Amino acid sequence: MIIGGQSFVSSAPAFSNDAKKLLVCTGNTISVFSTSTGILITELEGHTDRVTSVVVVPVSGPVSKFMSFCWTSSLDGSICYWDFSSAELIKKVKATHPIISMVIPHIGCDLNDCSETESKLYAFVSTEDTSKPIDQLKALRGEVHLYNLTESRRVGGLLCQTRKPQIMHVSKSGDFIGIVNKQKAYIWQIPDTKIRVDQVKRIRLHHTKNLTTLAFHPTERVVAGGDVTGRILIWRAFGGKKFSKNLLVTDEEERPGVRGDDDAEACTTWHWHASEVKFLVFSSDGVYLYSGGKEGVIVVWQLDTGKKKFKPRLGSPLISFIDSPDPVLSCISCADNQIHLLKMPTMEIIKSISGxxxxxxxxxxxxxxxxxxxxxxxxxxxxxxxxxxxxxxxxxxxxxxxxxxxxxxxxxxxxxxxxxxxxxxxxxxxxxxxxxxxxxxxxxxxxxxxxxxxxxxxxxxxxxxxxxxxxPHRDAQISAIAFRPGHSMAVSSSLGGDFKVWINFSSICQEGQMHEKSGWRCQSVGSYKNMPMTATAFSADGSVLAVAAETVFTLWDPDKNVLIAVIGITIATICKLSFVAQSEYLVSISRGLKPQLALWNLSKMSMQWSYQIWVEAISTTKDGSQFAILTSDNASSEARKRTRKREEGGIILLFDVQSPIPLATWRVRKAKGGGIAFLPSELSLEPSENGTNSLLAYINGDHEYVIFDPLGSGEIQGTRNNRPNQVSCEESGHIGYTSVYGELPQFDSKKETAPDVPFMPMERPWETIFAGSSHILPPLTKLCSTFLESLLERRPTLKEQ
Incomplete structure (x- = not known):
């Protein structure tokens, strides 16, 4: 069984501590990609529903390259702790409801090193209470809970309730968390010691429009919010009074831009986006603010002056922006299911991960x-x-x-x-x-x-x-196009009442230098009683052309464009034709108020059998006598109004032309707008269970798919992708300091003997190691130890001698 087609952008991804890996939420799994190659390295499998959050445990110091732990949350109501370098599930915490979003303030604490006297590791989760009716007008389905991850238990009561579950945001320092709810922003100050729900202080900031996102400044009491109209609000020095005294703030002093009794010293409004702001992210130094939305443009705002720069033409609406521990690498998630890795500060796309x-x-x-x-x-x-x-x-x-x-x-x-x-x-x-x-x-x-x-x-x-x-057909719409097997010929049918046969021709010009010209031209035109031509198909050998004319289908000689036969009358307009069993049979599909699936015997020129069912898609085996259809549920009109179009279920039925009784059936979800296809088994690295030559692929209305053996014993639900298409190890790439200045010399601190060659320091290294723009270089705390080590000569101690 092979599954795929998951969304890469349903939740924000996360970088590893060395910025060499990117953890992406893909359906029920977490996919780990290499940032240097964009290739899948491994997958974390353990959740039974869609993963909604991934939080990497940050570690400072030289051991950070060896630390590869993360926390994940899911709609299955669980929080998992992983070692993603070995794809090992270490711990699972069970929640009471599906988790929509999760943040972990002060996550620098290692789970294994937390003693009883030290601070515990806490997670704030936004959940959806599914026990409350979704159609109830004032039902508070969104809840914010606190969980002690060290002890795997829930702490205290509710932190907040909302009509719908909201995405949670956290500051880099871990001191603040927040959500947006309609025209308000809720912000909590988180203590760095033992947390109790009743001790967490909250403030509210108001706006006149519905807010969509939130972002905290990395070092200062500054928070930015985006709204549905494209405006960005910057609240400065927020929460100074409420967090300390928990009292209402009075307007004793003038506070420009601040509404009502909001606890902030000033509020500034910027406006460039024409629609809602999807994300807001402060740069690591807090000098810039990144914003994006439907326009497909990253806007870089200078926080002090409000001046802006742009990164245009990303080709799709933007969803999220994530910076990495490496200051020259970031990533942007787009609505077309692509993640672009960006080289900062130019924001040049260096690699793309495309779903x-x-x-x-x-x-x-x-x-x-x-x-x-x-x-x-x-x-x-x-x-x-x-x-x-x-x-x-x-x-x-x-x-x-x-x-x-x-x-x-x-x-x-x-x-x-x-x-x-x-x-x-x-x-x-x-x-x-x-x-x-x-x-x-x-x-x-x-x-x-x-x-x-x-x-x-x-x-x-x-x-x-x-x-x-x-x-090509005057002002009429084209209903179908079919290529003739083994020939440079195609046929297009039109609702205007005709079909055209197109051929690919080549000619050689002899004047001057010889060169070849090729193109397509119309060879012939056909029609049947001026009826709309709604479908077309070629036989397997290309000798017969079938064209549907509303409720009948016609057979033609494609070379001479001569009508051979007119067969049958269906109860509704035919929208799909497909030959099966070496073109001895023809399957027609009709939709509308009276849908129909009909199998026609071409040797007898009559209908073999039929069903009155709605068929979404059909696929036939290449050399056999079998075909499969995808049907959607025949729900009533009232039920369809209550159900979203793409959530309708359906059934896959496998038929043989000799019998109207299905050989096998499978129940599927989201069948509306889906499709099926027979694929050669040799394309898969997994052998077929019964030695059959064809596998069956089903893709649903959300473009999630599964490939399985139609005659095997496996079931569609619960299958995983066991195909070994992951790379065993990632390619080493140069990012950060090495991408600009090259690799630094490596020193072995565990070497027991002194080097045979006298120590020769690099000539004047201080003139080049810190050269370059300050916004590109890593921080001094990262370079200082390496720089000092390059100037010192290691000598053996008395113990080593």
């Missing part, structure tokens, strides 16, 4: 057919549409991006109304050709356009544009 593209919402105004993704069965790849006018080629077996092709030459625009999008993607059977359809919606009734593009490439995932055809 599968998340679902793309097609405009409601588009009435034609569209395909959110498409499989290429022989290679185990899936192509997905994205909202930045590109398509992604993703390897299902490796759970990683292979390539990305830009379909429309447009920059990312953070607008609510999508007017241009990729509607259809089709690959040729051998993967050497690709066809796409991009649609421009009309604005005030003008400017609508449909563009058909053909692409050619040497291998799958790497294509160059070959031909652009504007309005």
């Amino acid at each position: 599968i593209k998340l679902p793309f919402s097609f405009p409601d105004l588009h009435e034609g057919s569209y395909k959110e993704f498409s499989f290429h069965n022989d290679s185990g790849l899936i192509t997905l549409c994205a909202d930045d006018y590109c398509i992604q080629f993703f390897s299902l077996f490796d759970n990683m991006q292979v390539s990305q092709v830009q379909i429309c030459a447009r920059n990312f625009q953070p607008v609510d109304d999508v007017m241009v999008f990729v509607a259809l993607i089709t690959l040729s059977p051998d993967g050497s050709m690709m066809s796409t359809v991009d649609v421009r919606l009309p604005e005030e009734g003008l400017g609508a356009a449909v563009t058909l593009k053909f692409w050619s490439g040497s291998r799958i995932g790497e294509y160059s544009l070959s031909t652009v055809i504007y309005e």
Whole structure:
């Protein structure tokens, strides 16, 4: 069993202490990536639901490179303590409710070194009380609890209750934690000794708009908040009176920008973002503030002056920004399921960790057919549409991006109304050709356009544009495209009542220097009673072309464009055709008020059997007589209103053409908008349980997928990715000081004998070791010991002599 397709950006990642690893929350696991190569190193498996937080235990001093411990929280209601260098689960703390967010102030304390007289390790968790009805208007489902991680127990009562669970924020010093709730920011001061809930003091800061995020200054009593309108508020010297006396603050002195009785000396407002602020992060020295949102731009604010700089064209809305222990390395999480590693302070992208593209919402105004993704069965790849006018080629077996092709030459625009999008993607059977359809919606009734593009490439995932055809079927939408196996031919069907046969031609110009030109042109046009052509498919050998005309399907000779036969009448418009069993049978799918799945015997020109069910997707085996369908639940209209579209369940059914009784069935979740495909078993490193030649892949509406043996004994739920695609060790990369000045000489402090060669210090090392800009160099506390050690000569002690 192989699973994948998890979101990399559902929660903020975390860097290891040496900044060589990045811990990413991916579904029920924590994936550890190398920051130098972007390759997966290992996975931490132990949670049974989505991981919501990961907190690395920081350690100062020369032993930090050997420390690799972290805490994680999950919707399964547990807190886990890991050694992520060996992927070992050390401890698990059980909570009472699903955990949405977790922070651990003063986490520098080692769990194993905490004695009874010393400070304990505490975690503040934001949970969701699932026992309260979700549709109740005033139900307080969000709760903030305190847990003693050293003793694995909950401490005291509730710290706070809200309508919905909120994300928690913590200062780097661990002195403050906070959440935002509607138009208020709640901030608590955390003592560094034994914590009791009734002793934790809280203040509230008010705003006129709903707040979305919070950030604490690393050294000063300064907190920043972002709201839904794009404004950023900076409260200075907050909580000085309430934390000390726990009394209301009176407006005895003028406090510019402070609202009501808020305990702050001043409040400054900045505004650049056009929509809500997704993240706020102070730089390690507290001089700058980073902000980001839907625009896909990182804004760098100078805290003292309010001046700003920009890092534009990241190509997707931004979600979170995390800095690392290394001052020249940071990472940004984007809404397109990508994590970019940035070289600071230039914010240049040096490496990207790309997950599968998340679902793309097609405009409601588009009435034609569209395909959110498409499989290429022989290679185990899936192509997905994205909202930045590109398509992604993703390897299902490796759970990683292979390539990305830009379909429309447009920059990312953070607008609510999508007017241009990729509607259809089709690959040729051998993967050497690709066809796409991009649609421009009309604005005030003008400017609508449909563009058909053909692409050619040497291998799958790497294509160059070959031909652009504007309005291939006049002003009608394209319903389907199919490539003919073994030929440079494609067919596009149209809701305008015709289909066109396209061929790839080449000609040689003899004037001057010889060069080859190639492109696609229309060879012939066909129609049937001017009825809308809704689906098309080629037989396995390419000798027969099937085109659906609403409730009937027609068979054609693709070379002569001659109608061979007209077969059957379905109860609803056909939207999908697929040949099966060496093209002896044809499966038709109809949707609408009376959906239907029908199997047609082409030798008898009649229907073999049919079901009245809604079919989301179909896939057929390459050389066998089996096919699989994905159905979604036939819920009532009232039930559909109460259930989100992508949360609807469904069933996968495996059929043989000889019998209408399914060979096997599997219950799945989120079937709406999902898909299935048969994949060759030789692409997997896991042998098939029954020696079958095909594996079955299922991808749900959230683009999470599982690959399994359809005739094996394994079940879909609870499977893990045991495929050994992780690297055994990470590549060594140069970051921080070594990336700028090279490696320092290594000294062995445990060497028992003096060196044979007299000590020769580097000539004038102090002139180069501290050269460069101050914001790029590591702090002096990090360089001082190495610098002094390079100037001293080690001599043997009397004991060593």
